Amino acid sequence: MTGPAPAPTSSPLVRRLAPYAQRVRDRREPLLDLLLWLAVTAPLLLFHDAPAWARVAGVPVLAVAVALARRAPLVALALPATLSLAATPELFTSSFSVALLALSYLLGRRSPDVRWALLLFAALCVAGLALVLARRDTTLWEWFTLVATVLFALDLPWLLGRFRRQQAELVRTGWELAARMEREKELVADRTRLRERSRIAGDMHDSLGHDLSLIAVRAAALQVQPDLTDGTRAQAAELRQAAADATARLRQILGVLREDGDRAPREPATAPPEPLETLIARAAASGVQVELVRREALGLLPAEPPPMTAHALHRLVQESLTNATKHAPGAPVTVTVTRNAETIEVTVANPAPATADPVTDTGTDRGSDTGSGLVGLDERIRLLGGTLRARPLDGGFEVAATLPLTPHADPTATPDGLATETDTSREALDRARRRVRRRLLDALWIPLAATLVLGLLMLGFNLYTSYRSVLDADAYGRLHVGDPFSRLEPRLPAYEYDDETRPFGAPEDPPDTDECRYYRTETFDNSPVYRLCFTAGHLSHKDRLTLS
Numbered sequence: 001m002t003g004p005a006p007a008p009t010s011s012p013l014v015r016r017l018a019p020y021a022q023r024v025r026d027r028r029e030p031l032l033d034l035l036l037w038l039a040v041t042a043p044l045l046l047f048h049d050a051p052a053w054a055r056v057a058g059v060p061v062l063a064v065a066v067a068l069a070r071r072a073p074l075v076a077l078a079l080p081a082t083l084s085l086a087a088t089p090e091l092f093t094s095s096f097s098v099a100l101l102a103l104s105y106l107l108g109r110r111s112p113d114v115r116w117a118l119l120l121f122a123a124l125c126v127a128g129l130a131l132v133l134a135r136r137d138t139t140l141w142e143w144f145t146l147v148a149t150v151l152f153a154l155d156l157p158w159l160l161g162r163f164r165r166q167q168a169e170l171v172r173t174g175w176e177l178a179a180r181m182e183r184e185k186e187l188v189a190d191r192t193r194l195r196e197r198s199r200i201a202g203d204m205h206d207s208l209g210h211d212l213s214l215i216a217v218r219a220a221a222l223q224v225q226p227d228l229t230d231g232t233r234a235q236a237a238e239l240r241q242a243a244a245d246a247t248a249r250l251r252q253i254l255g256v257l258r259e260d261g262d263r264a265p266r267e268p269a270t271a272p273p274e275p276l277e278t279l280i281a282r283a284a285a286s287g288v289q290v291e292l293v294r295r296e297a298l299g300l301l302p303a304e305p306p307p308m309t310a311h312a313l314h315r316l317v318q319e320s321l322t323n324a325t326k327h328a329p330g331a332p333v334t335v336t337v338t339r340n341a342e343t344i345e346v347t348v349a350n351p352a353p354a355t356a357d358p359v360t361d362t363g364t365d366r367g368s369d370t371g372s373g374l375v376g377l378d379e380r381i382r383l384l385g386g387t388l389r390a391r392p393l394d395g396g397f398e399v400a401a402t403l404p405l406t407p408h409a410d411p412t413a414t415p416d417g418l419a420t421e422t423d424t425s426r427e428a429l430d431r432a433r434r435r436v437r438r439r440l441l442d443a444l445w446i447p448l449a450a451t452l453v454l455g456l457l458m459l460g461f462n463l464y465t466s467y468r469s470v471l472d473a474d475a476y477g478r479l480h481v482g483d484p485f486s487r488l489e490p491r492l493p494a495y496e497y498d499d500e501t502r503p504f505g506a507p508e509d510p511p512d513t514d515e516c517r518y519y520r521t522e523t524f525d526n527s528p529v530y531r532l533c534f535t536a537g538h539l540s541h542k543d544r545l546t547l548s
Helices: 012-046 052-068 073-087 097-110 115-134 140-223 230-257 276-285 307-327 372-384 422-468 473-477 485-491
Strands: 290-296 333-339 343-350 387-393 396-404 515-520 529-535 538-545
Touching: 012 052, 012 097, 052 073, 052 097, 073 097, 073 115, 073 140, 097 140, 115 140, 140 230, 140 422, 276 290, 276 307, 276 333, 307 333, 307 343, 307 372, 307 396, 372 387, 372 396, 485 538
Parallel strands: 290 333
Antiparallel strands: 333 343, 343 396, 387 396, 515 529, 529 538
């Protein structure tokens, strides 16, 4: 990726210089077009291999072509190509060669359409073939020259222009990728903040919700103490109600911090949670009837579980106790932890609650529960590769989970739905690079393949003309000096030895002859030839020559 980075448009200096830069761009294009017209017109004055009328007409035609080269590059190339074909059936002339090369390159550089360019090249070949067949003073060799001109003077520069166009697109794609990466950094920062908000919401729900529930239970127990005065009992009731109100406000805050579709927050692996015994003891001290039962398979060492598993286990028991104090006040809770060789199974169960009493009823509105606690627990446990089951049981409720001692999921993996634009941008850059490589290969193999095909056609045509230019010895013997050409023509081969006036290595033509024709004695190039010379339309000389 090359090229300077685009300047920020918000800079005051850039805004001040923008009108001048636009004015320079507006003046640069006409100047470049003028230089291009001078470059393609100069050969018309330097070379004279094209007819005078074509060179005179070429000056305004090339001016129109250069003027159209930006808006209609295909038409710009078709104008000089048509004029050059009208000047010579071979299409190639030194007078128009520079124009064909330059405008072919600009066609590939400025036009993304491939089909119309290929149709133009094919149309020139077909028109040249028709012109060769229609004129009696030309042969198929002129058409081969035209095809070679189309290949090397039109097609090859066009492919190079397309390659340069793809290079520019690659550079542009690279800068777009850089811009996307800058935007991606901002998106990553925003997503990091959102995940942090989700983690805070989870902590508030799990920790503060649990603590507020225990405060409400303690206030309810304090409210029914017999040795309290009415004023103290009223204050305890107000404290219990304040704890319930705080729990409700906490749920409202969670609704703001934790948006719909947020995944469960990941716990940091550096701060281990408090032991389950401490959590159970605090709940029991607050008036909750809770019992912890531990079961371990024989022979297992009392090793601590991994940090992520320990956090999930702590959150599970904490959330289950919070829900039990809210929805089953006064019911005993049993926490059973069973450790196996590869997993830890946790069950938190409570029977149906007894009739509500002021000691255990926290005053929480059960219908207002959003259920985000169990949803977060399920997501957290699934991230570890475990399972969570929550169901009513005999009028009560049971929460059971299986936690792996070796988490199967990668807790640092990017969550679903948080994919950034990096992959898409890199794929676009890779596609642009592949296009550039493909255009470079096209610029190499297409001319080579076309040259091979053209060479095979020329070789086949050469063999055909060699065979059709052989004059039979008996037919040669029946040719007599003085016979008119009109009588001899039906007996002569369709092609001569060479298109030139005299083959290389042949002696000078006899004096006072108008035309000499050469025919092969055999199909081989090194074989002797027959020479027939005509004067005033009659055969004047006939001889057999060996080319030196």
